Amino acid sequence: MTRRGYYSDFGGAFVPEVLVATFDELTRAFDAARSDPSFWAQYEALMSSYSCRPTPLTYAENLTRHFGGARIYIKREDLNHTGAHKLNNVMGQGLLVRRMGKSRVIAETGAGQHGVATATMAAKFGLECSVYMGAVDVERQRPNVFWMERLGAQVVPVNEGSRTLKDAINEAFRDWVSSMDQTHYVLGTACGPHPFPEMVSYFQSIVGLEARRQLLEATARLPARVYACVGGGSNALGVFSGFLEDPVELVGVEAAGHGLETGQHAARLASRDASVGVAQGYKTYFLQNADGQMRPTHSVAAGLDYVGVSPILAHYHRTKRVRFEAATDREVVQALALTARKEGLIPALESAHAFARAFKEAPTLSGDQVILINQSGRGDKDIFTVAEAFDDPEWKTFIRNKAEDYGA
Numbered sequence: 001m002t003r004r005g006y007y008s009d010f011g012g013a014f015v016p017e018v019l020v021a022t023f024d025e026l027t028r029a030f031d032a033a034r035s036d037p038s039f040w041a042q043y044e045a046l047m048s049s050y051s052c053r054p055t056p057l058t059y060a061e062n063l064t065r066h067f068g069g070a071r072i073y074i075k076r077e078d079l080n081h082t083g084a085h086k087l088n089n090v091m092g093q094g095l096l097v098r099r100m101g102k103s104r105v106i107a108e109t110g111a112g113q114h115g116v117a118t119a120t121m122a123a124k125f126g127l128e129c130s131v132y133m134g135a136v137d138v139e140r141q142r143p144n145v146f147w148m149e150r151l152g153a154q155v156v157p158v159n160e161g162s163r164t165l166k167d168a169i170n171e172a173f174r175d176w177v178s179s180m181d182q183t184h185y186v187l188g189t190a191c192g193p194h195p196f197p198e199m200v201s202y203f204q205s206i207v208g209l210e211a212r213r214q215l216l217e218a219t220a221r222l223p224a225r226v227y228a229c230v231g232g233g234s235n236a237l238g239v240f241s242g243f244l245e246d247p248v249e250l251v252g253v254e255a256a257g258h259g260l261e262t263g264q265h266a267a268r269l270a271s272r273d274a275s276v277g278v279a280q281g282y283k284t285y286f287l288q289n290a291d292g293q294m295r296p297t298h299s300v301a302a303g304l305d306y307v308g309v310s311p312i313l314a315h316y317h318r319t320k321r322v323r324f325e326a327a328t329d330r331e332v333v334q335a336l337a338l339t340a341r342k343e344g345l346i347p348a349l350e351s352a353h354a355f356a357r358a359f360k361e362a363p364t365l366s367g368d369q370v371i372l373i374n375q376s377g378r379g380d381k382d383i384f385t386v387a388e389a390f391d392d393p394e395w396k397t398f399i400r401n402k403a404e405d406y407g408a
Ligand SMILES: *Cc1c(COP(=O)(O)O)cnc(C)c1O
Pocket: 084, 085, 086, 113, 188, 189, 190, 229, 230, 231, 232, 233, 234, 235, 236, 303, 304, 348, 350, 351, 376, 377, 378
């Protein structure tokens, strides 16, 4: 038996002394909620009335015919309110905040998706909300900043360091140290100090629970393989959790960016470029230099562009329960285009990593085998990036005209 909060020797809770009591309080609240049979029922009821749960399972018959191999099924997390699986975690933490009687939440955000989800939850639960965001990201992600503010959140630009996600995380922790009595920190993925990895994957396990039941109903068999993209690891752990005890191969797909050989990627487990270290309150694989400096990462998908990875996935990497692969920006954009054309579905660029890898492997499997892809989110948000990748001239004209309208 290993220590709670450790997976192999990954994980842990390396937090400042002043926060130890707050982490204990959170762990106790989470344990009490989890052992209260009405809590999960309350969570499911909330998610079905507010976020389209259970999300459907879609048979991708045209893609299946196209590749001529395994039958392809898609779990539709894109149909959640705010467009991705992130709301599963955020609403669950909202219920915990209510149980703890706190009145304010804070969050970090990179691309802004977790910030929008948290601001949404705060509006719904009547909580005060501050979202920390690197100043560079505030500029890059104006549409999400706009909506967070409309939802009533205060967006705090962070001007420290590289002015991106990791600096936002540091500032959010700094806020928490001085406000913990009334404030809960809504961490966005299955990373960070214990109990966050365990708690976030608990709420995301709703994806795997539903998917397993739906697949058995639809096909009367277990999938040969399950594919999910891996940023921090929460959607992957969510869908994988339904199949951990089954003879099912689990495939986590990271961002190969411009290619693993270029160094411009965000593959922590599928490359040899990451090493084990302690940062941001937990122990895992980080893309870091020999002196522990975090390396710049790259992905066409902003949500996969993170230096660390869930300690639970690091553990499944070590025990070989999950196979890790990586897909390049180019493969990902092609997979998105093909999925739109064949199925009328636009996966988020993050999710399209899982599609790209599944498309490589589907033709090598037989027609009586089933594979499952987790569509973690919808791609509407990615219009700027995708239009640029396709070098769409009409889109450029549109943007130029808009700029002119504002006197640029
Ligand atoms: C944030 C995000 C991800 C990456 O986060 P995980 O914790 O790895 O799931 C993946 N897909 C979408 C659509 C996202 O918004």
